[in-house]
Amino acid sequence: MSKTIFITGAGSGLGRGAALGLAQKGHRVIATTELTSQKTDLMREAADKGLDMEVFKLDITNVRDREQMEKYDFDVFVANAAINEGGPLAEVPMDRFRALFEVNVFATLETAQIAARKLVKKGSGKIVFISSMAGISATPYVGPYTATKHALEGIAQTMKAELEEFGVKVATINPGAFETGFNKRSAEEIWKWFDDEKNFTRKEDIEKQQEGLKDQFDPKDMIEKMVEIIPAENHKFRTVYPKETEKQLKETEQERWDMEI
DSSP: OOOEEEESOTTSHHHHHHHHHHHHTTOEEEEEESSHHHHHHHHHHHHHTTOOEEEEEOOTTOHHHHHGGGGOOOSEEEEOOOOOOOBOTTTSOHHHHHHHHIIIIIIHHHHHHHHHHHHHHHTOOEEEEEOOGGGTOOOTTBHHHHHHHHHHHHHHHHHHHHHGGGTOEEEEEEEOOBOSSHHHHHHHHGGGTOOTTTOOSOHHHHHHHHHGGGSOBOHHHHHHHHHHHTTOSSOOSEEEESHHHHHHHHHHHHHHHHOOO
16 A cells, blocks of 8 residues: 655665655655755656655754644654764763764654654554664764664654554664665764874774774665565564674673673
8 A cells, every 4th residue: 555655864875765665666755855965866866767756855953944844744754864973982072972862863853743743633654763773782982873773762662652542653673784875974973083192992993893884784675674664554663674683683682681890
């Protein structure tokens, strides 16, 4: 059955791929991008593929942009917009830490509240939070992003319980490490403030952790999974993908119970 799906952060990466993929499957997609240049680019690709997709610029931290959501009617809201930045938590500049929370938690919840009001009024629908494997595990030097995604997991689980009685479903999708450029861009940001002379964290430890970014999954598979899950009526509350990431996270969660200091 065809659905109307509203997705934020569709200017790049998995969000963009999912928006195009959902439109190809015949769903009505309202795709929003943080920047006007991304909007132009996405509209061009949609037109080239012969897809009828509504695209507009929505910076989720901008109150006037968020107000535009009120004009739309939809069945599924996908809270996908997010930013990523690394750095050791004991030393990360607080303005950078706050910036991540501003987008990934506060503005994300504000958009989800707008969606919730609409869906509660209808008595049906679904909110899908695009979380991350970082919402469940914790990796050194990925702390700022990890903290925001842990907060998002708490939001999603709580909202699921609160909105159930109104006929509104809530779920998360937790991608593993996919090669979209998102993780690599975040890895670069740290070098704008990190200083060997001033910071006690060892540069080589950060570089070693970043080495892992050389071996990421093909985003095509994750996009297919998102296209399958987003419009579906029934599925697990949490979709971790790929399978090896799910297995890894289950082991990580188990280890936490035995962890000692």
